[in-house]
Structures are given as C-alpha cells and as structure tokens.
Amino acid sequence: MRYRIPLMGNPGMDLALRAKYIAAFGDACYLSEGGAFNCFYKTPQEACDAGVLVAEVFGAAPYDKNYPACERIAGTENYARQVGPDPAINIVISYEPAPRQTPLVEVDGVPTEVSGPYRNLPELKDLWPGNHFYCYSGMVDGNGDGLTQQAWILQVNRNAHKGDAGVGEIHSDLAGFKWPCTVMNEKCEEVTVECEEPLVLPDPEDPVGTKPNVHHVVPMTDKRSCPWGTNSNKNAAVISAKLNKWLSNKNPPEEEVKRLKAAPAYTP
Incomplete structure (x- = not known):
C-alpha cells in the first residue's frame, strides 16, 4: 500500500x-x-x-x-x-495498492522483454516475482543428484564451453561489458576506473576465489524494495560477482538487455 x-x-x-x-x-x-x-x-x-x-x-x-x-x-x-x-x-x-513495476525494459524507447541466453531451458513451475534461483530444477547431475536452478544453469554454461581436453569453463554472458568501479591506487586511495567483465569466470568448485553469479537481469526487488524480477530462465545471466554487485537493484541498462537478447541460446 x-x-x-x-x-x-x-x-x-x-x-x-x-x-x-x-x-x-x-x-x-x-x-x-x-x-x-x-x-x-x-x-x-x-x-x-x-x-x-x-x-x-x-x-x-x-x-x-x-x-x-x-x-x-x-x-x-x-x-x-x-x-x-x-x-x-x-x-x-x-x-x-501499488502495482508491480513492469518487467519490460525500454530499449530504444520500446518496452522489451528480457530474453537471455537460457531462454530455451524448460521453465520451473514455481516462478514468481522476487524468487531466487535456488529452487530444485527437476534436473540431475552425473551422479544422479538433484540440481538447483542455479547449479543447472552453471552446468549448461560449462557444457557449452568445453575445450579440446573436454574440460568445461564457465563463461560470462556479459563478457566485455564495462562499468565504473572503485579500486585502490598506488597511494592506497579509492579511485573510480572503468572495469571490464572477463570472458572466463572462476570455477564454482574452486574453494579459493569469487564464485560466478547467476544474476537476475530484472532484479529480484525494485528500487522501492518490492518484488520485481522472477526466477524465469529468460531472466538469468551468468556473470562475475563484481558485476552482479554493481547491477544489483538497478533498472537493467539497455546495453545489458541488448547483449543478452542477441546472445545465442544455450542448448538444454
């Protein structure tokens, strides 16, 4: 209200x-x-x-x-x-009652549905605004253990990026995306620089380092802290934790939506 x-x-x-x-x-x-x-x-x-x-x-x-x-x-x-x-x-x-903000993003002045690279994956039954990616996906891993939606998306990403040795890598779906970020310079002062999203992200199984994030393109909550983006596979993107933090609770940038919509769809 x-x-x-x-x-x-x-x-x-x-x-x-x-x-x-x-x-x-x-x-x-x-x-x-x-x-x-x-x-x-x-x-x-x-x-x-x-x-x-x-x-x-x-x-x-x-x-x-x-x-x-x-x-x-x-x-x-x-x-x-x-x-x-x-x-x-x-x-x-x-x-x-204040209605839900539209999940459509204005791209070149046109309200556009977010349709990321996981758009061809079968959807879960439990989809609603504000829901996370930790629900059971209905899929299993090589050992027959159930996979959460997040683990499944990461597995699909890894399977699509296997090298000659057959070992898969996790690739960022927004590789090359640039954004302003804060770092410490040689004088130990905080300065703003331009960060760029890498192609290859740390392995989620590695105990050391920052894990890749399964990101809600339309955030789970809007700027008024109300439920907004759903856990639809269309609304998912694998990116670095650093970029995910910067995008958190922001209206999705046009460039992000354009890149993800143009990305080839992963094979389920």
Missing part, C-alpha cells in the same frame, strides 16, 4: 513527460506492468510535498504552495492538500 500523487498529462504514453516526472521525483515513479505510470510514496506527507510540484513539472501554472497542511479525508485513508485560495482547490493523495 502506498500514497499516489495525481499527475498531469499522459506519461504512460508520452515518453518525454515520463522522463520529466522521473527526473523530478526519481524512484517513486514507474511504469506498471498494466501500462499505467504513477508515483507512489510511503508516507502521506512525502506524497503531499511531491504532489504540490506536479503542475510546474508538467509545465502548467504552479500550484500555490502557501498551504502546507496535508489533511486526512474523513472516513478514508486518503489525504488532501489545498493548492489554491479556495479549500475546494486541492490535490487528493490516494492510498492504494
């Missing part, structure tokens, strides 16, 4: 207007999986403070900000804030 502010215009269809609202109000605003664009807040006062700015963000005559009181509407969980000389001139802050 969240407090929704009334917006002007049609930001669900108007990309430029949507960008203006996001620039003004940040993570509170998002496009739902039903196609509606709204801005939700945890407290009525936060919503009232943001709502009074909507007119000028939209480009209309600004609301009057001389009426700071945010008052509950009797008999409801909704609130109102006066924005003009007459008390009837107000904005209503509605208390309602």
Whole structure:
C-alpha cells in the first residue's frame, strides 16, 4: 500500500513527460506492468510535498504552495492538500495498492522483454516475482543428484564451453561489458576506473576465489524494495560477482538487455 500523487498529462504514453516526472521525483515513479505510470510514496506527507510540484513539472501554472497542511479525508485513508485560495482547490493523495513495476525494459524507447541466453531451458513451475534461483530444477547431475536452478544453469554454461581436453569453463554472458568501479591506487586511495567483465569466470568448485553469479537481469526487488524480477530462465545471466554487485537493484541498462537478447541460446 502506498500514497499516489495525481499527475498531469499522459506519461504512460508520452515518453518525454515520463522522463520529466522521473527526473523530478526519481524512484517513486514507474511504469506498471498494466501500462499505467504513477508515483507512489510511503508516507502521506512525502506524497503531499511531491504532489504540490506536479503542475510546474508538467509545465502548467504552479500550484500555490502557501498551504502546507496535508489533511486526512474523513472516513478514508486518503489525504488532501489545498493548492489554491479556495479549500475546494486541492490535490487528493490516494492510498492504494501499488502495482508491480513492469518487467519490460525500454530499449530504444520500446518496452522489451528480457530474453537471455537460457531462454530455451524448460521453465520451473514455481516462478514468481522476487524468487531466487535456488529452487530444485527437476534436473540431475552425473551422479544422479538433484540440481538447483542455479547449479543447472552453471552446468549448461560449462557444457557449452568445453575445450579440446573436454574440460568445461564457465563463461560470462556479459563478457566485455564495462562499468565504473572503485579500486585502490598506488597511494592506497579509492579511485573510480572503468572495469571490464572477463570472458572466463572462476570455477564454482574452486574453494579459493569469487564464485560466478547467476544474476537476475530484472532484479529480484525494485528500487522501492518490492518484488520485481522472477526466477524465469529468460531472466538469468551468468556473470562475475563484481558485476552482479554493481547491477544489483538497478533498472537493467539497455546495453545489458541488448547483449543478452542477441546472445545465442544455450542448448538444454
């Protein structure tokens, strides 16, 4: 349950207007999986403070900000804030269920489904927003032991990258991806540099070193800490722990979605 502010215009269809609202109000605003664009807040006062700015963000005559009181509407969980000389001139802050953010990612302005390289693997029955990759996959290893979804995905990756000696390697599905990261320089000072994702990742069986991660492209939770990305195989990518940490709880970058969608599908 969240407090929704009334917006002007049609930001669900108007990309430029949507960008203006996001620039003004940040993570509170998002496009739902039903196609509606709204801005939700945890407290009525936060919503009232943001709502009074909507007119000028939209480009209309600004609301009057001389009426700071945010008052509950009797008999409801909704609130109102006066924005003009007459008390009837107000904005209503509605208390309602906040829908799930759309899992579609805008790529070149087009809402696009995430469809990574594990898209051809049979899906598990238990798929839901916020679920991890540790459920039983229904598959077994060479010893007949059951595999979690994560272990299965890593095994599929390894099987696809066997060298002449028949030994498989774990390859990053985002090899070459670059992102800003922090390192220590020769003076023991933190500096920002450009990191690049390697091709070959550490063996998950190696007791030393950082394990490769099975990454949710659409993160398990959104920036409001609500369930978001599912444990669908389409939503999986094998990457380094370092890159996974940087991507955690971010809206997926367009470049990431483009790379994974263009990647050849692994054979089950």
